[in-house]
Amino acid sequence: MKGVYHLYFGDATRHPIIGNYLRSLPDMPQKIVLRDVPQSRYSRLWRLVREVYRLRSHRSWSLKCHDVASAVVGVFLWRVRVIYDSHEIYASLATGVMSRFVELLERIAISRADIVVFPSDYRAEYYE
Numbered sequence: 001m002k003g004v005y006h007l008y009f010g011d012a013t014r015h016p017i018i019g020n021y022l023r024s025l026p027d028m029p030q031k032i033v034l035r036d037v038p039q040s041r042y043s044r045l046w047r048l049v050r051e052v053y054r055l056r057s058h059r060s061w062s063l064k065c066h067d068v069a070s071a072v073v074g075v076f077l078w079r080v081r082v083i084y085d086s087h088e089i090y091a092s093l094a095t096g097v098m099s100r101f102v103e104l105l106e107r108i109a110i111s112r113a114d115i116v117v118f119p120s121d122y123r124a125e126y127y128e
Contacts, residue, residue, distance in 0.1 A: 003029030071109035084113035
């Protein structure tokens with residue numbers, strides 16, 4: 001692995017966990033994929049897909065996905081060296097049918113990622 005691309009559906013430059021990774025691993029090459037993200041969720045998703053597709057020639061780098069949307073894009077477009085850092089149980093942030101759909105997306109991302117990072121044992125057990 002030559003380095004790590006950090007992928008987040010929002011503005012990764014403002015995400016505190018991504019900032020911690022960048023500061024704690026100064027010797028490892030790391031890059032943030034999305035900066036100055038559009039306000040529209042659809043525009044952000046399109047830009048996320050476009051950027052991951054554009055970076056596919058750099059597959060010697062790992063792709064660290066920090067949310068369910070970026071993880072799903074990552075496991076289907078990047079396919080190798082995908083790390084899903086599950087900061088939240090994203091299905092719990094939605095309601096009704098959308099909650100079930102998000103849970104399905106999370107389970108797909110978890111099953112296809114090469115490495116999954118859970119912040120606690122509780123969150124790991126939730127997906128077992």
